[in-house]
Amino acid sequence: MGYFNSALSSSSQAKDDAPVSGGGLSHNGKFSYGYASSAGKRSSMEDFYDTRIDGVDGETVGLFGVFDGHGGIRAAEYVKKNLFSNLISHPKFISDTKSAISDAYNHTDNEYLKSENNHHKDAGSTASTAILVGDRLLVANVGDSRAVICRGGTAIAVSRDHKPDQTDERQRIEDAGGFVMWAGTWRVGGVLAVSRAFGDRLLKQYVVADPEIQEEKVDSSLEFLILASDGLWDVVTNEEAVAMIKPIGDAEEAAKRLMQEAYQRGSADNITCVVVRFLVNEDTSSQVAPRNQDTSSQVAPRNQGTSSQVTPHNQGTSSQVAPRNQNTSSQVAPRNHGTSSQVSPHN
């Protein structure tokens, strides 16, 4: 799988904090996705995201993630570059997806810590990811980014925010010899406001990258999924977010709408939203959808001005907030409005 190579080159830029957005459609016509990301009111950007559609063992798979960094961008950037590659190449990715996800999280965290040696000790990252394999949606989470679905019109959180004041999290930290202390908010060791994360070398015994994973069936009642960093969830409730984008068929427009709303409500943090719309539930029950179909039999999703849209199949649609990988973000998706970039102070 060579689709990650392009993420490595970098160029520097300073910049305005113009938001980026983009999106795409799965080759099998079963889902579309969109993303929108903004540095928000402050100028540095530590949110990253990845959206990919790929084929593994004949299955179309979708991989979506939001990675909110702290203490610098190193951990979030690393996770964005490596987590999904590690996952897709896991031998049990299709047969035992849950274990593969746990392993990939653990492995990616270990490799990150190795690669950083003693630098960037404070860098860490959340990961809120959604993996689509056939009619299964697996949501895995570490930290306080959040996944919410709309099922049958109702907003349902499908991840739990990992905060140090949660009883079981606090217990786990204390059992490992750590402590949780109030310092503006509850913090592990008086320092970190999330109880699980990638990186965070100094707190690693307590702040683990062990994901909680929930599985959802993709059926006719599942309408869409939102993944977002706390820049959204700090100012918009799950119910509000779902109600706001329910009428918006275009996933990119929906992601932008959420980002703009959070910004307008004064979110002071980085804001990154990914929206995945499930298109299986259109009235196609009688229609047989053959696998490996060629384009002539492809189902066209409703509501979507897709005529000019190209399907980024097998394209490693990696996308990124930080402008240092400008060249990758422009190849993300044909609809990418890649309006320049974000500041990403590299240190």
Ligand SMILES: *[C@@H]1O[C@H](CO)[C@@H](O)[C@H](O)[C@H]1NC(C)=O
């Ligand atoms: C994570 O990986 C380390 C090193 O390979 C291993 O010792 C540990 O048991 C793993 N933890 C989990 C939860 O899989």
Ligand SMILES: CC(=O)N[C@H]1CO[C@H](CO)[C@@H](O)[C@@H]1O
């Ligand atoms: C623009 C903005 O809010 N930047 C923030 C992104 O998040 C990091 C970590 O939370 C902050 O340090 C930045 O100021």
